[in-house]
Amino acid sequence: MDLNHYLELFIEESKEHLQTINDELLKLEAEPENLTVIQEIFRSAHTLKGMAGSMGFEDLASLTHQMENVLDMLRNAKLKITSEIMDCIFQCVDLIETMVDSIEQGGDGKADVSEVVMKLELIQDPSRAGHLNPINREAAATQKLLVDEYQLSVIDEAKKTGNHLYQMTITLDEKCIMKSVRAYMVFQAAEEFGEIIQTQPAVDQIEEENFEQSFTLLLLSESGIQDIQKQLLNISEVKEVIVIEKTTQELEKNRKSAARDEGNPTQSNNNSSGEKKKPRSKSIRVDIDKLDQLMNLFSELIIDRGRLEQISRSSQILELSETVEHMTRISTDLQGLILNMRMVPVEQVFNRFPRMVRDLAKELDKKVHLSVAGEETELDRTVIDEIGDPLVHLLRNALDHGLETTEERIAAGKPEEGNVLLKAYTSGNHVFIEVADDGKGINRDKVLHKGLERGIVSQEEAKKLTDQQVYSLIFSSGFSTADTISDISGRGVGLDVVKTKIESLGGSIMIQSTPGKGSIFRIQLPLTLSIILSMLVKVEEETYAIPFSSIVEITKITKEQIATIHGQKVIQFRGQVVPLVFLKEIFHVPSVENHFAGEGLFIVIVKRGEQTAGLVVDSVLGQQEVVLKSLGGYLNNIYAISGATILGNGEVALIIDSNQFIQ
Structure with missing residues (x-):
């Protein structure tokens, strides 16, 4: 029998069972007397063993079988949970994960399990077999x-x-x-x-x-x-x-x-006609590539819809207008459905962190409690795939550099156990993810001193920086306040990578910190990256799209309202000095003869964190949903351009990444 057909299903289900085992083991470590948790771990291990055996992965099945024996003794109170037993089971799970990863990469899933198996056998009572009670x-x-x-x-x-x-x-x-x-x-x-x-x-x-x-x-x-x-x-x-x-x-x-005896439990186990059948699952597994293909096809439909709407407006044919209006309603509902199909709970990313925090806390010899909230919050699959690594960096830094040692916490009058909160929630068209700790906070003076030492800021600039701007210095490349370099590192190592990755997803990150009380790293992400609501603007004869999520307000000014400070053109807007960015100059847009720009200038105020800038355009066409398309491999890293879209008239409009205008 060809088992390759079932391989993908085996890998997927194995990962689910391993995640369940990891989660339940963490619960068991906190509640060692909870038999329900042990039963749940045993069931997952038992299923995993059967799956591995039926697929022919003998090393995997053998290791899981020995782990199952120990779990069986725990649930039958023949063994008492100790830290040594927990460490050994965690080691088993790590080895099983390695073997499953090997299978996923096309390997044979083989590994040297003899050492771990020996540990498991030593844990078991040698006379265990004699105490089993086969049915006589x-x-x-x-x-x-x-x-x-x-x-x-x-x-x-x-x-x-x-x-x-x-x-x-x-x-x-x-x-x-x-x-x-x-x-x-x-x-x-x-x-x-x-x-x-x-x-x-x-x-x-x-x-x-x-x-x-x-x-x-x-x-x-x-x-x-x-x-x-x-x-x-x-x-x-x-x-x-x-x-x-x-x-x-x-x-x-x-x-x-x-x-x-109506309460006889045996009755529920037979095949009599009165037996209640389990309801069938109403969900199916869909290949991710098929969802991506569906999204691409729908994106083309959105482009054609825009074209039809434009033709309808210009033709003034009643029947066409009614048909296009109905098609717009249907396609809008379809768009919502397809986007929802691509939405995935952040739990898929969050559920791997409790185990990581547990192991890291032991390595650092710190007592840490991780709280997770909002794991049901949903994000587009493309965002989910990319957000894991930045969160790993933030959590590792929170444990290593954010939380104090046990002795330092006691001296500061804090509980021995440090708290780290991983939280997700939705607000408008954005998802926010927070990593918070109740540690010592960020030392503003130390960060500023490092910034001056490395030449990131000058003495004059340092005097004007707000706390938020000082904290943002730790996102500079290679910046670290750690006194010694370790595998886990200090607060700044890797945070430049975090910032780059989040901004590549169209998001932003900000920091709040209170000395002695802790820090909060807040990530803002778009719900989806595929279809975005944008504002279409004109610069000469060129059309550009600015993502709606970046826009604060649109205003119109006269040229007399523009001032110059230190060579930078600015305007006064709602009590704030806003620097201007002339898109015509930035993108070298050629002037068109007899081009009429109208009286005054349109300013699109965009925001990144706490900072703002004004994009100067000739006119504003209106808002429209656009399909974000990559520019391809030959046009990488174009300044302030994140992609392109095709408009209803067939014209290509570049999508502006306004974050790059704000430093």
Whole structure:
């Protein structure tokens, strides 16, 4: 059987189970007596083992099997949780993740698991096997399988033709790593002798390996007990087969007894007609490339819609106008649906950080509590794919340089355990992600001194800088306030990368800090990067699009209102001095003869963080949704241009990245 078809599903589901195990292990470390958490970890490990075994990844299945044994002892109170056991299980999970990553990259998933397996075996009680209680003959004899009236009538008719009714209890070897496969082989072998009437547990539970080492079935057969036993015992990893002949009177007695006892849990495990079926899942997995292709096709539709709207306005044909209006409504709804399909909860990024914080806190010998809020907040998939690394940098810096050591916190009158908050929330057309800590805050004087030392700011500029502007210095390339260099680094290492990445996503980052109380790093991101609402403006005969998210206000001034300060042209706007950026000069737009710019100048006020600038344009055409298209590999890193779009008249308009005008 070709398993490559299932490989992608195996990788995806393995990652989900590993994430569940990681999350639950962190809960277990905080609540070591919580059996519910152990059961959840065990279920995920058990499923992962079965999946690995069925796909033929033996090292992965073997390691997970040994980990499952330890978890089984924990849930049965044969072991007590210690930090050594937790560290060993975490080590197992790390190794399993490495093996799954290897498989995803096209490898064979093999690894040297002997050392970890030895640790797991040492944790286990050597006499564990002797304490297992496989179903013995007496237990098998008292095992009750419930049948309905129809099944009883079938059994009665079969007995009249010389068939026997056998109750068979099959016990698999403790080391069996593919129980569902062995059970299927048992079913196949048993059906060679007759007809299976009933199983305990139900067939779907056996297929999901939702049973211990034993399962029971009822078989109608003309063959003898010894022949059936011999055949089933020949199946690999079948440890014991107990076959007992049953009478219809015994089955009838069991059925009536169960009917009187409505609370009998056995009833929920049989295949009777009254069994409630689990509702089917209403979700399907869709390949990401297909979603991207759907978005690209819809983007073309948006361009054509704009063209049709323009034709409709100029033609003044009533039927065309009505049709275009209806098409606009439909396409707007379709756009919302497609964008929602691409939206992914930030939980997919957030859920890997609790484990990272736990390991980093141990490495730094600090007590840290990570709180996560707003993980249900949704972002476009393209943004989700890129935001993980910047958040890793911010969290590592919060732990290493933001939070004090235990001794420093006690001396400052703070709790020993430091707090880090990772929070996401939506506001308007933006998503905000905050990384906050209750540490010592950013030392303003130290940052400013480093800035002066490195020549990032001059003495004259330093006197005028606000706290926010001083804190922003730590985003300068290579800037660090750390006294010593470590693998984890100081507050500034990597933050220039963070800033660059976030701005490439059309976002921004700002800092709030209070000495002695902590810092907040706030990231602002657009909901989506594919279709953006923009303001179309004209410079001479060229059309440009400015993202609406950057615009504060649009105003019109006369040339007399423009002043010059230190060679920079500025205007006074709402009590603030705003520097002007003349797009015609920046983009070298050629002048057109007889071009009429009208009286005065239009100024588009744009904002980046706390800073503003005014973009000088000839006219404002109005707002429009545009499709963001890349300029391709030959036009990389064009100053202040983030992409292009095609307008309804077929004209190409460049999309302005206003962030680059504000330093």
